[in-house]
Amino acid sequence: MFELPEFMTLARQMNDSFKAKTVQKGQLGNSPHKFVWYNRTHEEFDRLTKGKIVGKAYARGKWLFIPLEPDYVLLLGECGGKMLFHPSGAKVPKKYHLYITFDDDSFFTVTTQMWGGMELYEKGEERNSKYIRGMRTTPMEPEFTFGYFSALIDELIDGKKRSAKALLTQDQIIPGLGNAIAQDILFSAHLDPRHLIADFTVDQRQDLFHAITDTFVEVTEMGGRYDEYDLYNNPGGYIRKMDKNAVGHPCPECGATIEKFQYLGGACYVCPNCQK
Template identity: 40%
Template sequence: MTLIELPEAVTIAGQIQKELKGKRISSGVRGSSPHKFAFTGKHSNDEFAAIVREKTIGVARANGSLILVDLDPGYVLSLGCGGEHILCHTSEKTLPQKHQLLLSFQDDTHLTVTVSGWGEVRLLEQSQVASHPHLKNNQISPLDDEFTFAYFRSLLNELPENKRVSAKYFIVSEPGILGVGNGCLQDILYRAKIHPKRQMTSLSNEEGEKLYQAIKRTLKEIVKLGGRDSERDLYNKKGGYQRILHSKVVGYPCRECGTPIKKIQYLGGASYFCPSCQAEQSLI
C-alpha cells in the first residue's frame, strides 16, 4: 500500500492534474468493495454516482496528506490521508478487482482508488471544503516559503514548559508538521541528529534550527524525487527518494558513524535511529 504523506500527496496531485485535468467522467462507482475505514462523506453510493456523472476533472492540489480534486462544476473529491493506491489506467485490463472508487472517463481511461488501512474517498460540495474535517487551514506547509524559522520557533515556544513533548510527538501529532507522518519522520530526525524520544523543551537553539532545516530539506528532496521509494505514484511507479532509515537497515551500520541502527516501537509505530548520531544519552 502506499502510505500517503505530504510528498506523496504533492506528487500524486500533480500527476492527477497533468494526466486527468479536463477529462469528463462517464461513470463513477464507489463502494464496490465496502471498507470500514474509508471516509466517504454524506452521500450514498447511488447519490455519488449520480453527482459525478458528466463532471469534469479540474484542479488537483495537496493539503498536507490530503489530495483535493475539483469535479467541475461544484464538487471536490477528497483522497489520500492514509493508505491508498490511487492509480490511472489506460485500459480496463489493469483495473484492480477490489476498489473503493472507480471513475471512468469518456476517453475510456480510468482512475481507481483502493484503500488499505484507512483513507479518504470523500465527495464534498465546493462550499463544504472549508469545513473538511481533515483539512488543516491553520497550519503552514513545510514546503512553503512562509514556513520560516521564526514560525517554527513559535511552535516550539508555544510548548508549555512543564509538558514533556517528544520530537516524534511534536512532528507527527501536536502541534504537528503539516502532512508529516511516521514515514518521513525517520530521515528528518536522523538528519537533525535528534532521537525520536528527545524532549523538545531540552533542544538547544542550534538543535532547533537543525531540526527546522532537516524538515524543509528532507521534504523538498522527497517531493523533487517523486515520493519515497517505499510508496507508489499514479502510474504505480515507486518514488525516487531512497530512505536512509527503514526496517531493512536495522542492525546495519549507520552511514555516518558505523553504529548499528536500532528499532523501537514508540507512539504507535516503529522508530529507527542511530543510537550514536541521535544521542540516546541525551534523553532525560
C-alpha cells in the same frame, strides 16, 4: 501510508493525465471496508459527479483535493494503498474503493490499505471538513519559515510535554508528516526521538527546521518513498536511511550500528552515536 510528498506527486501526475477530462461515471467501492469513509451514497456519488470536468488537483497535509467543476471537490486522504490512472481498455482492478471513468474511457481507481477518506463536497465546504478545518502550515508552503517553526515550538512548550518524535508525528502539528519520513528527519537533525522540545537549543531548532524542509523537498523531487506508488504504479525513488532495513547495519555517517526501539506507538530507528 501516503505522506505529503506522495500526495504532491499524485496531484502533479493527475494534472498531467486527466485534468480537463469529463467524468462519464463515478462509482464508490465494490469491496466493503468499514474503515473507508464516504459522505455520499452510491447513487448520490454517481449523480453528482456525472458530466463534471476535472480541475487542477493539489495537496495539503495528508489530503488530495480534486476539483470537479463547476460545483464540487473530491477529497481523498489519510490513506495508503494505490491511486492509479488506467488507459482506455486496461483491466479494472478486482477490488476498488473508488472508480471514476472519463469520457475517453480512461479511468481512475483508488484502493486503500488500512483506512482512508473519500468524500465529495460542494465547493468551499471541503474547508469545513473536520480533517481540513484548522490545518496548520505545511512544510511545502512559503509560510513555513524558521520564525514560524520556532514560534510553534514556543506555543507547544506552554502545553503538555512533547518529544521530538511527538512534534513530528502526533496531532498533525506539522501536516503531511508521518512516522516514516520523521525517522530520516530526526537522523539528519542528529536528534533522539525522545528528546524533549522544551530542551532544544537554538541550534537544534535550526537543525530540525532545515532537516524537515530539506527532507520534504528531496522526497518530493524523487517522486515519494520507494515503498509507495505513484499514479502509474511506479514506486517512488526515495530510499529511507532509517527504516527496518537499516537495523543492525552501520550508520552512514559514523559507522555505529543502527538500533530499533518502540516509542509513541511505533518503531524508531536511530544511530546511538549520532542521535544521543
